[in-house]
Amino acid sequence: MAKTPEPKRTISLKPCDGDVIEVSPMIAKQMQTIQSFIEDDSFIATTTIIPLPNVTAFQLSKIIDYLNYHSNSKAVADNVKESTKKFDEEFLKELEHDKLKELLHAANYLNVKEVLDFLCQAVADLIQDKSVKFVRKFFGVVNDYSVEEEEDIRRTHAWAFEGVEED
Amino acid sequence: MAGLGVKNKGISDKKKMKYESYSTIKSLPKELLVEILAKVASASMLDLCRVKLVCKDFLDASEDDYVYQHASMDKFALVPLPWFINEKESSFLKRCKDSGNSEITYREGIVEYFSSLKIDSGLEKLKKAALQGHVDSKYVYSMLLMCSQEEKERKVGFDLFCSMKTSTCVIKCRKSVKSFIRNMWVNNHVVRSNQECLCHSSTCESRERLKKLSRMSYLMIEYEDDTAFASCQYCHVDYELCLFCKMFET
Numbered sequence A: 001m002a003k004t005p006e007p008k009r010t011i012s013l014k015p016c017d018g019d020v021i022e023v024s025p026m027i028a029k030q031m032q033t034i035q036s037f038i039e040d041d042s043f044i045a046t047t048t049i050i051p052l053p054n055v056t057a058f059q060l061s062k063i064i065d066y067l068n069y070h071s072n073s074k075a076v077a078d079n080v081k082e083s084t085k086k087f088d089e090e091f092l093k094e095l096e097h098d099k100l101k102e103l104l105h106a107a108n109y110l111n112v113k114e115v116l117d118f119l120c121q122a123v124a125d126l127i128q129d130k131s132v133k134f135v136r137k138f139f140g141v142v143n144d145y146s147v148e149e150e151e152d153i154r155r156t157h158a159w160a161f162e163g164v165e166e167d
Numbered sequence B: 001m002a003g004l005g006v007k008n009k010g011i012s013d014k015k016k017m018k019y020e021s022y023s024t025i026k027s028l029p030k031e032l033l034v035e036i037l038a039k040v041a042s043a044s045m046l047d048l049c050r051v052k053l054v055c056k057d058f059l060d061a062s063e064d065d066y067v068y069q070h071a072s073m074d075k076f077a078l079v080p081l082p083w084f085i086n087e088k089e090s091s092f093l094k095r096c097k098d099s100g101n102s103e104i105t106y107r108e109g110i111v112e113y114f115s116s117l118k119i120d121s122g123l124e125k126l127k128k129a130a131l132q133g134h135v136d137s138k139y140v141y142s143m144l145l146m147c148s149q150e151e152k153e154r155k156v157g158f159d160l161f162c163s164m165k166t167s168t169c170v171i172k173c174r175k176s177v178k179s180f181i182r183n184m185w186v187n188n189h190v191v192r193s194n195q196e197c198l199c200h201s202s203t204c205e206s207r208e209r210l211k212k213l214s215r216m217s218y219l220m221i222e223y224e225d226d227t228a229f230a231s232c233q234y235c236h237v238d239y240e241l242c243l244f245c246k247m248f249e250t
Helices: A027-030 A030-039 A057-072 A078-094 A097-108 A113-127 A134-138 A146-156 B005-008 B011-025 B032-042 B045-052 B054-061 B065-070 B089-100 B100-116 B119-131 B136-145 B151-163 B167-182 B203-217 B233-246
Strands: A013-015 A021-023 A049-052
Touching: A013 A027, A013 A030, A013 A057, A021 A027, A021 A057, A021 A113, A027 A057, A030 A097, A057 A078, A057 A097, A057 A113, A097 A113, A113 A134, A113 B032, A134 B045, B011 B233, B032 B045, B032 B054, B032 B065, B045 B054, B065 B089, B089 B100, B100 B119, B100 B136, B100 B167, B119 B136, B136 B151, B136 B167, B136 B233, B151 B233
Parallel strands: A013 A049
Antiparallel strands: A013 A021
16 A cells, blocks of 8 residues: 555546546556557547447446456455355346346447456356257347257257156 | 247247347447357256257357366266266267366376376376366475475465465365265375474464464364464465365375
8 A cells, every 4th residue: 555656547438328437547458448548649548438339328338337346356365255155146136137138239339348247157057958949039149040050050969858848 | 848939929029039139238348248158058968968059059159168168077987987988978088088178187186196096197287277277286286386395386386376366265175075075095194204384483373373273183173164374374275285285094
């Protein structure tokens, strides 16, 4: 803590539906998309506002929350890991399915590896043990197989479905 | 059956839905879908086969090497017995193996290292799987490194062990490794070449506790949570090493 603080320098991000949000360079750096902005020669941190037409204020603040929490609690003792787990759970609890998917898109657009990884895992956990129907509904996709094609896949993987009741 | 209901719908209806579906799923890039499916696959083989039935895009993404690399082997015996596997299963397994599936690499590594005494090749495989992010491999590989005579290797092992995320994850690894070892004919028993504790602090409380514990190694308790040694990273590792070596005591 005794270090002399660097001159205050934040990066200004403008989500599509809200006011400018200031983030520390440390956080901004983890967003690859922003990072490439910053590396651009014409970028002046104090005046430039980076517009994010594909990201809402809600999504941006969620991502920043996540990064903030995780960069503060990196490494160290086990009890911190426990509370990290709690934080992650709470983080997801607040997100409905649609919001989760949108956040995934936003994280993908900003290219934040840590958040992407976390959200992909969350989605994977969500579709675990679920029916094909549920997964289609969740992703908003429609069965585009012919009856024969679908049967064929079932047959090829019959060993995996053995003893499983389909709904 | 899950999906067949769709075909009863009017064609125009279906087309419309298809169009809508493009807007949601097409905007999710394939790499992201592959990443998600790999995570699904790593937890359950059944779920991987199930998502193949969702739609063609999903089938396409699920055929990516990356997914096979991470596929769980939960449906298959730890040590494969070829005569129990049918043709379609074995082609699936072959596909996994060709993609460098980390669970297969790990299992082969364990068998080679501990049972068939191909120690170098086994260790190499464990290392490879560990680098791919396979957690049980990370556990075993870091433990083996820490049992080494070379101080440099012990340091690498220590760092690798510390990078494993949560303590519950370590307990899970230990349990699954233990049950694997129990299911095997062990010919190579692990012995710590360096009996010295990693923790050198004379004031460390957990060190004293550990000393007492290890003196009665047959009583060595496995705590359900490792908070007993949370205060000292070194003692935590010492404790874990004791438990690991104990797996090989007869």
